[in-house]
Amino acid sequence: MAEVLVFVDHVDGAVRKPTLELLTLARRVGEPVALAVGAGAAGTAGVLAEHGAVRVLTVDAPEFAEYLVVPKVDALQAAYEAVSPVAVLVPSSAEGKEVAARLAVRIGSGVITDAVDLEAGEGGLVATQSAFAASFTTRSRVSRGTPVITVKPNSAPVEAAVAAGAVEALEVSFSAQATGTRVTARTPRESTGRPELTEAAIVVSGGRGVNGAENFHLIETLADALGAAVGASRAAVDAGWYPHSSQVGQTGKSVSPQLYIASGISGAIQHRAGMQTSKTIVAINKDAEAPIFDLVDYGVVGDLFQVVPQLTEEVNARKG
Amino acid sequence: MSLRIVVCVKYVPDATGDRHFADDLTVDRDDVDGLLSELDEYAVEQALQIADEADDAEITVLTVGPEDAKDALRKALSMGADKAVHVEDDGLHGSDVMGTSLVLAKAVEKAGYDLVISGMASTDGTMGVLPAVLAERLGVPQVTLLSEVSVEGGVVRGRRDGDSASERLEASLPAVVSVTDQSGEARYPSFKGIMAAKKKPVVSWDLEDLGIGADEVGLAGAWTVVDSVAQRPARTAGTIVKDEGEGGRGLAEFLAGQKFI
Numbered sequence: 132m133a134e135v136l137v138f139v140d141h142v143d144g145a146v147r148k149p150t151l152e153l154l155t156l157a158r159r160v161g162e163p164v165a166l167a168v169g170a171g172a173a174g175t176a177g178v179l180a181e182h183g184a185v186r187v188l189t190v191d192a193p194e195f196a197e198y199l200v201v202p203k204v205d206a207l208q209a210a211y212e213a214v215s216p217v218a219v220l221v222p223s224s225a226e227g228k229e230v231a232a233r234l235a236v237r238i239g240s241g242v243i244t245d246a247v248d249l250e251a252g253e254g255g256l257v258a259t260q261s262a263f264a265a266s267f268t269t270r271s272r273v274s275r276g277t278p279v280i281t282v283k284p285n286s287a288p289v290e291a292a293v294a295a296g297a298v299e300a301l302e303v304s305f306s307a308q309a310t311g312t313r314v315t316a317r318t319p320r321e322s323t324g325r326p327e328l329t330e331a332a333i334v335v336s337g338g339r340g341v342n343g344a345e346n347f348h349l350i351e352t353l354a355d356a357l358g359a360a361v362g363a364s365r366a367a368v369d370a371g372w373y374p375h376s377s378q379v380g381q382t383g384k385s386v387s388p389q390l391y392i393a394s395g396i397s398g399a400i401q402h403r404a405g406m407q408t409s410k411t412i413v414a415i416n417k418d419a420e421a422p423i424f425d426l427v428d429y430g431v432v433g434d435l436f437q438v439v440p441q442l443t444e445e446v447n448a449r450k451g
Numbered sequence: 452m453s454l455r456i457v458v459c460v461k462y463v464p465d466a467t468g469d470r471h472f473a474d475d476l477t478v479d480r481d482d483v484d485g486l487l488s489e490l491d492e493y494a495v496e497q498a499l500q501i502a503d504e505a506d507d508a509e510i511t512v513l514t515v516g517p518e519d520a521k522d523a524l525r526k527a528l529s530m531g532a533d534k535a536v537h538v539e540d541d542g543l544h545g546s547d548v549m550g551t552s553l554v555l556a557k558a559v560e561k562a563g564y565d566l567v568i569s570g571m572a573s574t575d576g577t578m579g580v581l582p583a584v585l586a587e588r589l590g591v592p593q594v595t596l597l598s599e600v601s602v603e604g605g606v607v608r609g610r611r612d613g614d615s616a617s618e619r620l621e622a623s624l625p626a627v628v629s630v631t632d633q634s635g636e637a638r639y640p641s642f643k644g645i646m647a648a649k650k651k652p653v654v655s656w657d658l659e660d661l662g663i664g665a666d667e668v669g670l671a672g673a674w675t676v677v678d679s680v681a682q683r684p685a686r687t688a689g690t691i692v693k694d695e696g697e698g699g700r701g702l703a704e705f706l707a708g709q710k711f712i
């Protein structure tokens with residue numbers, strides 16, 4: 132059966148959820164072969180096998196941590212040559228997209244980024260994408276070479292599917308470019324203990340209306356009551372109230388949770404670009420004319436300093 | 452020796468306008484007002500700052516796009532760039548990232564460069580991969596998605612805030628850099644800048660000037676095809692209530708009804 136190469140996103144062997152979603156999509160077209168690189172790569176095999184990986188190629192070398200992007204491209208190319216897959220799937224992180232696109236040039240293939248769905252079509256693999264701040268949906272295909280496609284988080288369910296997951300060491304010889312960009316220092320992002328923004332089922336976001344870093348605890352306690360991730364608008368990030376890593380929108384994270392709650396956010400096009408595909412959207416804003424209300428399933432016109440604490444209290448009471 | 456900086460800027464349909472696709476399923480660039488992609492203003496700004504720090508530097512802004520894309524070049528020139536290159540050819544219509552990156556690579560080489568600076572993503576295509584592909588094609592280091600950048604003694608350094616870590620990066624020139632909207636507000640063109648821009652040179656190149664065959668770019672030369680485009684159905688109007696003191700509880704009721712609590 133045809134094999135589909137899946138690039139694994141993991142942190143020291145802990146596989147991130149979007150990779151498991153890719154395995155679900157890969158199984159629609161063929162047998163998933165996973166590639167895990169870097170420290171802890173071999174530790175990914177168990178969970179990948181439980182989700183359908185027939186083979187797990189692993190490779191570790193200092194280059195993966197010491198240099199930017201290109202060593203991973205070299206590894207993916209080596210895997211591509213070893214496997215001859217019918218498609219290459221990569222998680223749509225900033226780095227994942229760069230790795231995928233560079234591989235595509237090297238192997239003479241077209242690349243599609245940020246797919247939100249994939250299916251086998253007559254002319255090959257068909258990718259669904261969102262365009263213009265998610266106001267359009269497109270269906271596209273790679274028309275030359277082996278499709279290289281990056282897929283956004285939350286695009287498919289995670290499904291258990293036990294497979295062999297045979298671990299094989301991959302030989303990689305690094306290209307001349309591999310050591311071009313040195314990583315001279317790395318500060319890991321501190322964990323908030325909350326779900327990952329792009330993977331969360333519920334996201335609670337605050338904007339300029341939150342009016343100060345000292346008030347963001349209102350957003351956080353609501354998020355914690357719901358088991359949600361915390362997001363922020365660019366206005367709140369630019370004001371220094373919340374870290375950039377939590378920004379939702381065109382130049383921040385793009386999220387597609389089951390539930391998105393926007394508080395004190397007007398709903399500018401660049402913010403909508405990152406949240407418009409959420410399943411259920413709720414907003415709290417004191418301005419009845421705010422554009423965010425065009426998107427909502429349920430909106431409260433009111434002061435977030437009243438509404439949010441009451442909501443949090445009620446959520447806790449109902450859980451209680 | 453002078454530091455030669457090439458800034459890649461894209462002319463895009465205004466995001467606050469009614470963006471849509473043309474009949475051939477490419478981005479409609481005729482019907483909607485265009486402008487210099489806001490995210491590329493950050494690239495121009497960082498180029499200007501790097502040039503300020505250097506003993507001697509020259510900034511060329513480069514765009515691949517239709518005739519109106521000259522507006523984007525003018526804006527960048529009025530911000531302070533020295534000269535501009537416009538790659539314009541009917542054969543370019545419908546190019547995908549592979550076509551565009553090929554053209555940019557050839558143009559950057561023809562212009563001569565030590566440092567290429569791009570935006571983090573175009574506001575219409577939003578792929579955010581072009582700088583990486585350009586580095587691959589040019590065979591030079593990629594130092595991308597920087598929220599901070601500096602150049603000193605032939606070395607570019609920067610900070611990249613990734614998903615799991617913030618990294619400090621370093622590479623020797625020549626290199627391809629891209630900067631994010633965290634890199635620092637872009638300046639507004641001054642009146643003097645706008646006047647001066649009118650006199651700055653803008654050269655036009657076509658595919659022949661770059662030695663690129665018509666079959667390598669454009670819709671026919673693209674390595675991807677769009678089969679269909681559909682407007683996302685407008686979200687059905689939701690319930691909107693005014694808070695009269697019970698707004699939070701009403702919202703909790705709604706969430707419970709949807710099984711979120």
Ligand SMILES: Cc1cc2nc3c(=O)[nH]c(=O)nc-3n(C[C@H](O)[C@H](O)[C@H](O)COP(=O)(O)OP(=O)(O)OC[C@H]3O[C@@H](n4cnc5c(N)ncnc54)[C@H](O)[C@@H]3O)c2cc1C
Binds near residue numbers: 364
């Ligand atoms: C190139 C580019 C990229 C961008 N990328 C992003 C991005 O990734 N993400 C992003 O979010 N933005 C982005 N923006 C910025 C975007 O255009 C908006 O400026 C931003 O989203 C506004 O944030 P906001 O809604 O929090 O603030 P505002 O637009 O100021 O809205 C604040 C809202 O809070 C309400 N409010 C105030 N006080 C209260 C209260 N007590 N109770 C209830 N409601 C209250 C107000 O009625 C108002 O509607 C980008 C812009 C550009 C040009």
Ligand SMILES: Nc1ncnc2c1ncn2[C@@H]1O[C@H](COP(=O)(O)O)[C@@H](O)[C@H]1O
Binds near residue numbers: 513548555
């Ligand atoms: N047609 C173009 N002309 C010049 N620069 C471009 C063009 N397309 C993309 N770029 C540059 O590449 C960056 C990333 O674009 P993209 O990968 O399309 O999101 C942009 O911010 C620009 O700096």
